[in-house]
Every structure is written in structure tokens, then in C-alpha cells.
Amino acid sequence: MTSAPSIRARRRWFAPTLVDYDRAWLSKDIVAGLAAGAVVVPQAMAYATIADLPVQVGLYTCIVPMVVYALLGGSRAMSVSTTSTIATLTATTLVSAGVAAGADDPLGTLMVLTLLVGVFLVLARLARLGGLVENISGATVLGLKIGVGATVAVGQLPKLLGESENFSGHGFVRSLVAVAQALDGANIPTVVLSVASITLLVVLKRLAPAIPGTLIVVVGGILLVAIAGIDRLGVDLIQPVPSGFPTPVLPDFSSIGAIVPGALAIAVMAFLESTAVARGIRRPAEPPIDSDQELLATGAANVVGSFFSSMPAAGGFSQSAVNQNAGARTQVSTLVTVGLAVLVALFLGPVLSLLPQATLAAMVFVAVVGLIDVPQLIRWSRISPVDFWIALVVALVGLSAGLLVAVAVGVIVTLVLVLRELNTPRLSITARSGDVIAVHLGRGLYTANALANERAIVDLATTQQPQVSAVVLDLERMDAITITVLDALHDLDRELSAAGIVLHVAALPTRAGAVAAKTSWYRGLAEQGRVHATVGEGIADATV
Known part of the structure; x- marks a missing residue:
């Protein structure tokens, strides 16, 4: 007869956070899952607009990938959907592949991109490269986040002014040009809504972080359309959101050669973000985070999610922090968040269709501005000039040559530094x-x-x-x-x-x-x- 310990050992790779689950944790997991859902669902929809994808694609990313990670991941409280960094790299990759903004059917190419990201992560797990990928320095990651934050923030400004076209995937310089062009035709009601939304998000984040500001702004924007009819004043709405569960899509391999570099860059960043979040929110009493297990879980989440119109997925700090702070004990909280996302997808499509585009742009703008961590850059200039210059160079490359090039430069610089350190005799x-x-x-x-x-x-x-x-x-x-x-x-x-x-x-x-x-x-x-x-x-x- 097989002993209980050996059964638990075999199960540890599957749903490891649910081993020896205590029923007393259920109420805390339910509350945490609902709290995280109030943040992650509207935030994921907003991040989909960074890549100029339909908002329901962001919603779908809160369903299948989150379920897969909940069953395989080792972090008890991490919430896996899309992030601003991943969404921006997705936008850049799709634009580089020639998938134009507003294309009739970008989902076939998106499926291949997400699938490739998952395959790269799974291959890295099979090759046990978890420790190697983690050698990418914090300076490189900071530089990339500064580049992402500045590029996306500027790319959202035309939408905040009333311009419907998205420029996030076209780079920092072109986004600046678009801002200058949008100034002349700014829509005043849209500008007022944008400023009010940004102000509310910032104030709630600083004074009442427990209140889900993203949910408040979304509900407020929908009510302004439904009751006050601000859309009749020239305030653009998002594209109609269909109700229903995501259905499998057919892959479009016509651009696969062009998206492989982007998929590799996204895979690296997805793993780095996920492991950083998982370790950052881990409590001392919880099991240590296994890099190879996170590679498998994140890779599988992307592989399976790709068949259901999902964007590339990774662990996000904001929703994970909300999940943990609300009392999450295991990944059951994530399954509750998924249940909430399913309900939204099935029944609230017509309601979400009343959402102003500027409201989502304001949410994205506030989220990505936080990535531009200038105080940290200044601090590093005093402590470690080498790290400062690496971060600065990577950021400047991202702003000038593009984020995919910045990721490549960051990885190369990191490997050079690692080899230099290893090759120095001790x-x-x-x-x-x-x-x-x-x-x-x-x-x-x-x-x-x-x-x-x-x-x-x-x-x-x-x-x-x-x-x-x-x-x-x-x-x-x-x-x-x-x-x-x-x-x-x-x-x-x-x-x-x-x-x-x-x-x-x-x-x-x-x-x-x-x-x-x-x-x-x-x-x-x-x-x-x-x-x-x-x-x-x-x-x-x-x-x-």
C-alpha cells in the first residue's frame, strides 16, 4: 500500500499550494480572490489596449492562464495574467510582424506569439535554465521598465486627448509625434474625463490603497455614458465587447519568423517578472520558490492560454499584492478570481461596451508611470555607477531603437558582465x-x-x-x-x-x-x- 507521504510527494508538482489544504482557509481565499479580481479584471482589459487588441482579450487572459498557473505554480498568492511590460512587448512584436493596428483578425498571430512564449519557457524548464535566466541583472530590468513606462505613457496621451489610434507599439519617438498631432484636435470632455480618472486613481492609490481604484474608475466611466451620455459629446467608447467564453482560434503562422525574436524577449521578461513577484510576496513560512517549477507553470499557462485568445501571461505585482494583502492562503483565491472573470465574460459584455476609451487609457497611464523609477536610478548612481549606466543605456536604447532591441542589449550586457565576473581569477x-x-x-x-x-x-x-x-x-x-x-x-x-x-x-x-x-x-x-x-x-x- 502506498504511504501518504509518497502520495504527497508525487502530487507536489501538481497543485502544490493545495497540498494539505485547510478548510479554515477557504473564506480568506474567497475574499482575497474577489479583491484581486476587482483589480486584475479591469487592469487586464486596459493592458489589452496597449497592444491595440480587443479588451476581451485581456479578460480572457484572466481565465485559462490563471487556472493553469493555479494548478502548477509554486507561489501561494501570485496572480498570473498580463502586465504592462508584457503587453508593451506584445504590441511591439505585433507591429514589427506587420500586424497593423486595427487589423481585422490579429488573434491568429497573437495565438502563435503566446504559444511561442509558452514553448520557449517550457524548453527552458527542460534545459533547467531557471538559474541562468535569473542572472539577468536588476539594472537591466530597471532600464527596460523605464523604457516601457515612458513609451507606453506617451503612447496613451493621444487617447487621453481624444485620439482613437494607439501608438504604444510604434515606439517612443513616433508616440511623441502623435501627441503633438493630437493636441490641435483635443476633445475637451475627453480631456476632463481623463484628468478626473487619473486624479482619482492616484488619490485612491496613495490615501486608500485598499479600495480598488481601477474598478471605481471603470464603474464611474460606464455610469457617465449610461446616465449622462458623455459619448454624445465626442467621448470615444471601446469596441463592443461580445459576451461569452473564449473559443479556440486558428493559428496564423504567416508571420512566425518575424515574431520569434519578440516571443523570446517576452518569455525572458515573463519569467523574470513572475519569479521576482513570487519571491517578493513569499512569506517566510511558505515553501521556497523553485525557478524551474515557475518556468513550467508560466510556460504551460501560456501554451494552454494561447488556444483561447490569451495574451502572453506573467505574474503581476499589483494584483498579487492585493491578493496577498486580502488574506490569500493558496491558489484557491486565483480560482475565485477566474470565476469572477468568467461571470464578467458571460454576462457583462453589453455593460463593458459602454466603457470610455479614455478611462482605460487613464488606468494604463497611471500603471506605467510607476515603472519610471527615477529615484531608484539616482540612488544607483551614488551606490553603483556600473548598474546606473547599464540601466540608463538600456532605457535609452528602448526609447530610441525599440524595446525588443533593448531586451537584446540588456541580455547581452548581462551575459558579458557575468562572464567577466566568472572569468576573474579568485x-x-x-x-x-x-x-x-x-x-x-x-x-x-x-x-x-x-x-x-x-x-x-x-x-x-x-x-x-x-x-x-x-x-x-x-x-x-x-x-x-x-x-x-x-x-x-x-x-x-x-x-x-x-x-x-x-x-x-x-x-x-x-x-x-x-x-x-x-x-x-x-x-x-x-x-x-x-x-x-x-x-x-x-x-x-x-x-x-
Whole structure:
């Protein structure tokens, strides 16, 4: 008979937050799910407009992807739908792929984009790349968010003035031009509604954060249309919202080559945002967040969601914070939010169709302005100039060359910095006996840093006072070894020998030692008694 612990162990990959669920948590999860839904549903609809997609696409992103994450994700309170960053990259990718604003049927291309994002995330999970992706620096992410915030904020200004066309996916410069063109034809009632909506959102966020400002603004905008008829004054409404559950769509692979770079950029940002949110809201008593599990959960959410007209999905901080602060104990709260979104999709389409376009633009504007974290940038300029310049350069690239280019630049810069750090030798003398020293490698040797470490060891050994006659090299960190590394060690032996210094190696792990023993140089080293099991043994033999 299978024991209960083994059953729980098998289930831990599926609905891990529901293992050993306590019924006493149900009331808290229900309240939290409703509170999060009041934020995430209108916010997701607003974010859909960033990509110039129908608002119901944002609503659909609150259904299938959230269910999938609730069943696979490891965060107890994270809410997974779309975010301003992901929506902006989606807009940029669709524009780059030639899916024009207002296209008759952009959903086929959107499906392929979301599917690719999910596939990339799942492949990263299979390759266990969770830790590697997390090496992307905070400076890169900050620069991207500043670029996203400025681009989207400026792109919403024409809508706030009464212009119907969306420019978020066309870049910062073109959005500025659109703002200048929209000034002459600004609609005063639209401007008044926009200013009032932004003011209300900011005031509620600062003075009464527990009140769902987005819901208040949406309800207020709908009432102004239904009762006061402000649409007759030239205030544009969103496109009619159909009632019903999202139905599967057919993929449109005609632009797949153009959207692959964007899908890869979105996948990277989706994972970074999701893991950052999951770890940021995790309570100390909760299980740690597993990067590979988050890759699988977020990837599966996108793969399945793609068949139901979903935008690329990721963990969002604002709705997740609302969910947690309202008392969410598990992902049951997310399922409650999904239930609320389903009800809205089934029954409130005609009501949502009365929503002013400027109201959604105001919600987006307030949300993305918060991404332009200039105080953080200034703080980094004092603490870490390197991080400051990385963030600034990535932001400027995003504003000038586009956000997809900025993501690529950010990833390349991060990898260069990581490789530079890994390739910098970290040597220390851990023991000395007469004219014999033991040198410890702070990092293992591999192809890229072998030559740098060889030179550093030679410099360290030949500059010691008094002069040394032997070096015992501690290789305990060498779990794996390559031909390049073995050649570098052979060269090190020759360099030290030319300087009158004998090289001994110690503590080489068994697996690496078996590979090294296949070379004549290492076998000769062993025959001469210069291979040792421990550093202490090496020092003792070298001192004799």
C-alpha cells in the first residue's frame, strides 16, 4: 500500500499550494480572490489596449492562464495574467510582424506569439535554465521598465486627448509625434474625463490603497455614458465587447519568423517578472520558490492560454499584492478570481461596451508611470555607477531603437558582465610551509577562464617573498574537467618549472581525475608523486 507521504510527494508538482489544504482557509481565499479580481479584471482589459487588441482579450487572459498557473505554480498568492511590460512587448512584436493596428483578425498571430512564449519557457524548464535566466541583472530590468513606462505613457496621451489610434507599439519617438498631432484636435470632455480618472486613481492609490481604484474608475466611466451620455459629446467608447467564453482560434503562422525574436524577449521578461513577484510576496513560512517549477507553470499557462485568445501571461505585482494583502492562503483565491472573470465574460459584455476609451487609457497611464523609477536610478548612481549606466543605456536604447532591441542589449550586457565576473581569477594562499604554498581556486577552472587563472597563478607564485620552490594547487572545485583546462594546467606546469617552481595538484575529484588520467602529462605527474589526495598531504610531500 502506498504511504501518504509518497502520495504527497508525487502530487507536489501538481497543485502544490493545495497540498494539505485547510478548510479554515477557504473564506480568506474567497475574499482575497474577489479583491484581486476587482483589480486584475479591469487592469487586464486596459493592458489589452496597449497592444491595440480587443479588451476581451485581456479578460480572457484572466481565465485559462490563471487556472493553469493555479494548478502548477509554486507561489501561494501570485496572480498570473498580463502586465504592462508584457503587453508593451506584445504590441511591439505585433507591429514589427506587420500586424497593423486595427487589423481585422490579429488573434491568429497573437495565438502563435503566446504559444511561442509558452514553448520557449517550457524548453527552458527542460534545459533547467531557471538559474541562468535569473542572472539577468536588476539594472537591466530597471532600464527596460523605464523604457516601457515612458513609451507606453506617451503612447496613451493621444487617447487621453481624444485620439482613437494607439501608438504604444510604434515606439517612443513616433508616440511623441502623435501627441503633438493630437493636441490641435483635443476633445475637451475627453480631456476632463481623463484628468478626473487619473486624479482619482492616484488619490485612491496613495490615501486608500485598499479600495480598488481601477474598478471605481471603470464603474464611474460606464455610469457617465449610461446616465449622462458623455459619448454624445465626442467621448470615444471601446469596441463592443461580445459576451461569452473564449473559443479556440486558428493559428496564423504567416508571420512566425518575424515574431520569434519578440516571443523570446517576452518569455525572458515573463519569467523574470513572475519569479521576482513570487519571491517578493513569499512569506517566510511558505515553501521556497523553485525557478524551474515557475518556468513550467508560466510556460504551460501560456501554451494552454494561447488556444483561447490569451495574451502572453506573467505574474503581476499589483494584483498579487492585493491578493496577498486580502488574506490569500493558496491558489484557491486565483480560482475565485477566474470565476469572477468568467461571470464578467458571460454576462457583462453589453455593460463593458459602454466603457470610455479614455478611462482605460487613464488606468494604463497611471500603471506605467510607476515603472519610471527615477529615484531608484539616482540612488544607483551614488551606490553603483556600473548598474546606473547599464540601466540608463538600456532605457535609452528602448526609447530610441525599440524595446525588443533593448531586451537584446540588456541580455547581452548581462551575459558579458557575468562572464567577466566568472572569468576573474579568485586565488588565495591557504597554507604555507617554508618555501611551499598551497593555492586555492575560488572558482573552478573551465574553458573561458583557464588562461586567466594560469597567468594569475604564475604571477602569484613568482612574486612571493621569500621565494617559493613548490606550489600545491587545490583543485577541489574541479568536478568536471576539459581538454582545454588540462592543456592550461600542463602549460602552468611548464611556466612554473621555468621559474624553478614545482607544481603539485591536490584534492582533484574522482570524476575529473579519471578524465585527467587519460593524458600522458597527468600520468607523468602522478608517477613523480605530484598528485595528492589532500592539500595537507601535498604540502607535506612537497616540503620534504
